Amino acid sequence: MTDATLAAPPEETPLHVVVPASTLRTVVDVLGALVEECRMRFDADGVHVAAMDPATVASVSLDLSPAAFESYDVEERTLGVPLERLDDVLSMASGDDPVQLALDPETRRLTVAVAGLDYTMALVDPEAIRSPPDLAEMEFEYTAAVTLESTALSRSVRAADMVSSHATVGVDADDEAFVVSASGDTDDVRHRLAGDDLLDIDAGEAESLFSVDYLTALERPIPSGSEVTLELGMEIPMALSFEIAAGAGQVEYALSPRIAR
Amino acid sequence: MTDATLAAPPEETPLHVVVPASTLRTVVDVLGALVEECRMRFDADGVHVAAMDPATVASVSLDLSPAAFESYDVEERTLGVPLERLDDVLSMASGDDPVQLALDPETRRLTVAVAGLDYTMALVDPEAIRSPPDLAEMEFEYTAAVTLESTALSRSVRAADMVSSHATVGVDADDEAFVVSASGDTDDVRHRLAGDDLLDIDAGEAESLFSVDYLTALERPIPSGSEVTLELGMEIPMALSFEIAAGAGQVEYALSPRIAR
Amino acid sequence: MTDATLAAPPEETPLHVVVPASTLRTVVDVLGALVEECRMRFDADGVHVAAMDPATVASVSLDLSPAAFESYDVEERTLGVPLERLDDVLSMASGDDPVQLALDPETRRLTVAVAGLDYTMALVDPEAIRSPPDLAEMEFEYTAAVTLESTALSRSVRAADMVSSHATVGVDADDEAFVVSASGDTDDVRHRLAGDDLLDIDAGEAESLFSVDYLTALERPIPSGSEVTLELGMEIPMALSFEIAAGAGQVEYALSPRIAR
Structure with missing residues (x-):
């Protein structure tokens, strides 16, 4: 497999990150154990997810610092991410292929680019995803x-x-x-x-x-x-x-x- | 696996060839993508197959020269070959085991010999297999x-x-x-x-x-x-x-x- | 995987043996081809099993001498062993992990210990398992x-x-x-x-x-x-x-x- 260059991101995007495929795959697997979609918060400290399974038996809290990324350029923002479809796209990547995520501010869709492939993913309204209870309070x-x-x-x-x-x-x-x-x-x-x-x-x-x-x-x-x-x-x-x-x-x-x- | 010698072919056969298992397996896979049985024409220039899938959406043309064979001794002849059964027999071969095909002129069956195994296969009437349109004309x-x-x-x-x-x-x-x-x-x-x-x-x-x-x-x-x-x-x-x-x-x-x- | 020590056997047990997992797995596979449970006789000469499949088409005779064991300390005794559950436990062992079998004389259950795991298995009444015909007579x-x-x-x-x-x-x-x-x-x-x-x-x-x-x-x-x-x-x-x-x-x-x- 030749190592394809990543497509250029949209010129003005509030979110443009590059992360090794293996890291993103771990994130998707960890969250996918409990939920099908999740609220993923991007800010200057990195990515944060809190989620609870539909039966409210188990919850997960995940933090990924900017150091986990090859490139991290974000404005504070929360995305509603369909995990299974992201998993599908990652199945096209091998090992540590760099994966580029970029938000298109107009269509509000997420472009996932990996090894010559551009996948444009419709996001989920974050408001429609149930919030877990604040774990810190428990x-x-x-x-x-x-x-x-x-x-x-x-x-x-x-x-x-x-x-x-x-x-x-x-x-x-x-x-x-x-x-x-x-x-x-x-x-x-x-x-x-x-x-x-x-x-x-x-x-x-x-x-x-x-x-x-x-x-x-x-x-x-x-x-x-x-x-x-x-x-x-x-x-x-x-x-x-x-x-x-x-x-x-x-x-x-x-x-x-x-x-x- | 010991390397078994191939059985002697019928004494008077209009068709007797030996081909590496891997080559024959590729031929079966390529044709099997579209059809279950095919007309396989053997002549002095090698083996020729033209076939079209039942929905007439895709067709295949395959030529294999005598150089692909370890031994190639044929009179001009067209066989109707059941691909799935040939695939079964090839599953018994490993790597480049030589596979011998010999036509029994009396029973009109094909003997497939590989690594100590003799498989006698009933052929399909070639007339009963639909002809594809002549691809050269398109x-x-x-x-x-x-x-x-x-x-x-x-x-x-x-x-x-x-x-x-x-x-x-x-x-x-x-x-x-x-x-x-x-x-x-x-x-x-x-x-x-x-x-x-x-x-x-x-x-x-x-x-x-x-x-x-x-x-x-x-x-x-x-x-x-x-x-x-x-x-x-x-x-x-x-x-x-x-x-x-x-x-x-x-x-x-x-x-x-x-x-x- | 760290190499866990085996638990101490019950202090007074009529049966205490240690055998490599691979050997016990072969025994279970060989017997499991014909029966779901079997009478396993332990005596000074080793382990002996004779069994016949429910359709009485095939029978098996198996002998395993004390030399196959790392430790072999038994009083003469016949156990009714559920093979599928023993197979489950062995799936937790890797390669030649030592497996310890010990009979609890009070509960009449068999303790199977392997790599930190203690499995207590209810045995089957040997009288309830059909005897095969005496093979030596045939x-x-x-x-x-x-x-x-x-x-x-x-x-x-x-x-x-x-x-x-x-x-x-x-x-x-x-x-x-x-x-x-x-x-x-x-x-x-x-x-x-x-x-x-x-x-x-x-x-x-x-x-x-x-x-x-x-x-x-x-x-x-x-x-x-x-x-x-x-x-x-x-x-x-x-x-x-x-x-x-x-x-x-x-x-x-x-x-x-x-x-x-």
Whole structure:
């Protein structure tokens, strides 16, 4: 594949950025785990997204600093972005192809240019996208925090999925262990990580029951090789955070617990 | 896999050829894009096939010279070949395994031998296969020609497929660019190739509308790494040609335009 | 993936063994070709399984010596093992991860521990699993034996599958050849292996008709690179045997012939 030059952006555009395809793909995957479209706010500090899934069980907060971009020239603005169509366009890019996003101020459409391809995308009215509650206002009393590799978390969730649609996620304070367990009709499973299997642990008693489907949806888009931090408490939501774009971006998921059966 | 010797052909056969599996597989894929069975003419100059898809939207002309064969010993003859079954047999071959085709004059069946396997295939009556119109009689006034890598053409077609079932394929004479564009309900896409992204261009104004499904069907069997030449005009069929068998074979597709909407 | 230590087994257990995941996976695949659950006998000589498929067309006999285990500490005992759930657990293991099996004498459940994961599996009452007939009592008059690579056998079966649901498997004594052939409505196929394509042959006339579906089910779990020995006769069952666990285990399938059509 020859490396095509990007088309010139519209002459007067309030938004013109260039970002590696792999970074934008991670952003789309992370948000797409919960919503089909989202409000994406561009300002001098970068891109900010807060969204909540339609069942209001999980929310996501994503920040991407201008350092994640090859070029970043924006006036403050909020776009309503259809994630699946952006994903389609990104499927045409390979690896770190630069992707140029430019807003056409007249048509209010977003031009996505990558490797010789110009895709003109109709945006969604941001007002028509439901606002999530302000996450900063929700303060939970976390009693434990664990940092582990994304592959280890993925294994925990797959293990629980073998026997049940619900998993207990918690910390055993005495053993300084992170424990995911699930009980099915006949079989039980327990995945226990301690010592060198964890990158870090701030151990206190913590245990809550979560939907395995949601856990799967949240861990799937985490880039492999990531370090993931879980904040946990007793019967409260978990916070699941990790870096993207080599540290130039930050994601935090919050997942509500299920009522214990 | 041990390299099995090929079975001896029938003693008196009007047709006995040996060809690398990869070459025969390409032939089957190229023809299979449009038809399920075809008339395959063998003579001293090689193998010749002309076929048209049942909807009479696209046709194919394929020639394979004796140089493409490891052994070529034929009396002039036309066979009616069921392509899907030949494809099944080829799925048993790996890479460049030699494939032997021999016609049994008594049973009128074709013996396909590859790597220890003998497959005896009932042929189709060639008279029962519809003849395509004589392509040589159809002369179109092409105003432009473009040569590009098969992967670049494939990207153009995939791009159009994201938004519509129809794509405009043409040449921008001023910019000496090959342009594929498509318009969907809300989104547009445009793939533009010029300069080093093309292998050759003979630029004149050209633009016609084509079915994306047919474009996909025709570009899919083109061996990767091929150079493809498109001949284009104003609202006329396109000719799409490429070499197979390292130059010992030639394929030309013709695709009728759709009436502009 | 960090290499997690295995959990300590129950203090007093009548059965505590550790086996490489790859070995246990082969055992589950070999048995799973015919049955969903099986009686697995553990004694001082190792593990022994005899099972027959519900249609009583094929049977399997499997022996795995203590040498196949990293640790083997058992009192004589027969377990009823649900193969599909064991397969699920093994999907969490990679390569040669050690898998620990321990029987909890109180709950009568089997704890499967692998890489930080503890899976507690309800067993099946062995009395509820149908006993196969005693294979040792069935003596057939085999007239030929052939040893070949598993990939060659796999090709033979795939070839037959192209044209029919039944295949004739036999030996041509004059040519010292192993021959699999099948006839469909219009096409025939014949796969013939002799000389260097076989590892060994004890040639006598042999020919029987078998179900292609069963042949496919039996050859699929054979570890690639295995040497497979077939014992064949005239219109009698075939025996198909191969080693597992680098020679520390032995499998023998028996497959009944179909009545010739």
